[in-house]
Amino acid sequence: RYLGLSECDKFMVTDKDYGVCLPMLKCSRCGLVQTMEIVSADEVLKLYNTDDQEYLKTAEARGRSKYLQVKKILGERLRTVKSVFEIGAGSGSTLNCFKAGDRVEVGGLEPNAFFCDFSERNFVITLRNAPLERIVADRQYDLVVAIDVIEHVVSLNKFIDIVDKLLKTGGLLVIVTPNRASLVARILGKSWWHIRPPHLYYLSSDNAVALARQRNFALLARSGFGWRHSVGYLLNCLQVFIFKKILINFSWLKINFNLNTFDSMTLLFQKK
Numbered sequence: 001r002y003l004g005l006s007e008c009d010k011f012m013v014t015d016k017d018y019g020v021c022l023p024m025l026k027c028s029r030c031g032l033v034q035t036m037e038i039v040s041a042d043e044v045l046k047l048y049n050t051d052d053q054e055y056l057k058t059a060e061a062r063g064r065s066k067y068l069q070v071k072k073i074l075g076e077r078l079r080t081v082k083s084v085f086e087i088g089a090g091s092g093s094t095l096n097c098f099k100a101g102d103r104v105e106v107g108g109l110e111p112n113a114f115f116c117d118f119s120e121r122n123f124v125i126t127l128r129n130a131p132l133e134r135i136v137a138d139r140q141y142d143l144v145v146a147i148d149v150i151e152h153v154v155s156l157n158k159f160i161d162i163v164d165k166l167l168k169t170g171g172l173l174v175i176v177t178p179n180r181a182s183l184v185a186r187i188l189g190k191s192w193w194h195i196r197p198p199h200l201y202y203l204s205s206d207n208a209v210a211l212a213r214q215r216n217f218a219l220l221a222r223s224g225f226g227w228r229h230s231v232g233y234l235l236n237c238l239q240v241f242i243f244k245k246i247l248i249n250f251s252w253l254k255i256n257f258n259l260n261t262f263d264s265m266t267l268l269f270q271k272k
Contacts (some may be wrong), residue, residue: 019191021199030210033180033202041133041154047198048112051169052221056091056118058230061256063093063193065228066147067101070174073221073268074143078102078174085109085141087147089127092098092119101126102171109135110210133158147225150265151199156211164271173217173269176225180204184263193241194263208267217269226260 022035046058055062060117071078082105084098089108092115099106110116110127119125130136132153144166146159155264163173178194179185181204185192195204209219232253 019195020197021195022197030207031181031204032207034264035200039154039195039200041131043153044130044152044200047109049111050112051114053110055094056115056194058233058256059091059118061228063091063095064097065178065226065258066094066238067097069225069266070145071148073266074172077220081172082143083107083141084143084145085133086236087144087146087163087253088117088152089115089125089146091115092125092127093124094145094147095119095125096123098124107141108132117153132162135162136152137162138195140168141166141171143172143174145174147174148178150175150177150203151201156201157214160211160217164217167271169271171271172185173212173218173271175208175212175269176206176264177203179265181206181263183187184261187251189243192263193237198244205265208265212267212269216272218272219267220270221267224260224262225264225266226258227264228256228258231255245250 021035024033025036026033042116048150073270074081081102084104084106086097086106087106089095090109090112092110094106095106095108096119098104106125108119108125108127109132110119110129111131113129116127119127132149133155144163146163150156150159150241163227167173180197180202185194203220214221232250235250235253236246
């Protein structure tokens with residue numbers, strides 16, 4: 001189902017509007033899927049002015065899961081990382097894992113003011129509260145992390161240009177994004193749960209690699225990416241996916257576990 005940008009006045013990470021998006025088009029050459037509308041950074045910023053308490057309640061578990069998966073794909077390369085910058089840092093919980101576990105310097109960007117406040121109060125990590133397009137790369141880092149970010153940006157070229165400015169030569173970039181070419185995406189089609197109102201792009205691995213090569217980034221590794229959810233959250237999501245509404249609320253089931261449906265990809269690049 002398509003809707004206009006004016007109908008997407010708010011976005012919460014825990015929303016369950018699966019199969020709903022802006023009008024999209026697909027490139028006949030590379031297969032990249034992107035929005036037909038010309039969207040500005042200010043319009044996108046309005047979507048993230050939400051106090052998503054359900055998300056913040058699970059912030060530390062989510063952050064820990066993300067950190068461990070980034071750490072896994074980095075492997076021995078993590079030893080060379082002394083500074084980390086996260087684009088779309090959310091609650092700051094992933095950066096906190098790097099700060100506490102690896103004793104590295106951290107910085108981040110997050111458009112949601114409520115999440116920035118949470119990061120400051122709970123982890124003493126100050127995030128830049130601004131859209132990606134307005135960031136000033138005033139220093140460079142050893143590692144840049146962007147988990148479920150690139151599909152939200154106004155311009156893919158602007159995104160990779162900013163990453164290039166943020167990274168030192170030889171620095172590492174980790175991108176996590178839904179994989180439109182995955183088996184799950186092909187099977188579910190227009191009902192795929194990654195089709196959501198704030199997603200402006202849907203990439204395949206080839207799309208992401210081609211974009212990175214424009215700024216002389218080399219692909220080092222790729223893998224799937226799993227998510228940390230409670231049993232109750234997943235049961236509620238499943239009901240919305242099947243019945244389009246929650247018939248029985250299972251939010252009280254708080255047991256968490258990792259779920260990998262093999263339709264999100266992790267890509268590790270190095271700046272030459």
